[in-house]
Amino acid sequence: MKKLFALLLALAMVLSLAACGEKTGSTPSESTNPGTETTTGGETDKPGEGKTVAIAMPTQSSERWIKDGDNMKAQLEALGYEVLLQYAEDDPQQQVSQIENFVAQMVDCIVIAAVDSGALTTVEAQAKTAGIPIIAYDRLLMDTDAVSYYASFDNKGVGTAIANYIVDAKDLEAARAAGESYTIEFFMGSPDDNNAVLLYQGIMEVLQPYLDDGTLVCKTGRTSFEETCILRWSQETAQQWCENYLSGFYADEDLDIACSAFDGFSYGIRSALEGAGYTEANWPLITGQDAELMAVKNIISGKQTMSIYKDTRLLAEKCVTMVNAVVTGSEPEINDTETYDNGVFVVPSYLCTPQAVDVNNYEELLVDGGYYTAEELAG
């Protein structure tokens, strides 16, 4: 088996060397990342020419992953790569099969945003044996030495930004000084996603003191990660939990803050609140993450208070730089070599900076920044 791989690898190398030697004769590329191309004698060599990159994405049920996939595909294709893009619809086993297939096809690089990263260790080892490099996209790949690089946002920073927003919007310092309190409930991310753990840590680093001194009151008492994490980031579970919380604990007092780690949760929370009769007069502060189109529309209409803007174009760009580096044997830009220990080693990472978005800055950040058009948000 190993011999076969070695043979295939050698063949692939010969073919790719041959491809490198060819001039593509293409017109100047539309690349968003011009630094990765070389021009010789007026002609452009696309680094991806003759190479295939496979992308394994978690689900199409959330808009953000569709944007992530589309952005990456477009950017890689602009560099000449052939792209295989597949979604696993939140089924870990389906994702394993998809990656097994990518390995069997001997693609040149695999980009993975895991459904359940713990389920991928065997197939990742197969990729490594076959000499196929892996890049972890947005979610860290745990317990493997087969991953070369990790492109993500500062996930603890997401939590800190959400919590700081709550502190400022509700002026918790003034509330504390006046001996007032606000009720709060937590809806945290999937326990099989390392991002969710870091986000929770970021939130609690800021909010725990207010919970400890009673400025924030969590009436269900569910404040630990174990009690608040929602498997596979399920909108339905978030809605169900919120319905139960409202009927079981908030019959006599309003919920003031729904601390949600994901826009999908926030849609479920919104439905639960509407079902329980909440109106503009007692609508709580609802946080979120991803600045999905629907979330931003909800922010404009007042049904969600804020979200975290993670520019998927930027993340895709950083990931594409990593793909290019592993395929061409160069070094990509890295800005973190300490934080992301996957249980086997600290994975060299590039972390983009998340930004809080609300009704006051969405136009500047999202419309002027070209993420959404005013028409999309109005529609």
Ligand code: GAL
């Ligand atoms: C996380 C990601 C979030 C959100 C969530 C649910 O891994 O960091 O931005 O998208 O998945 O899809």
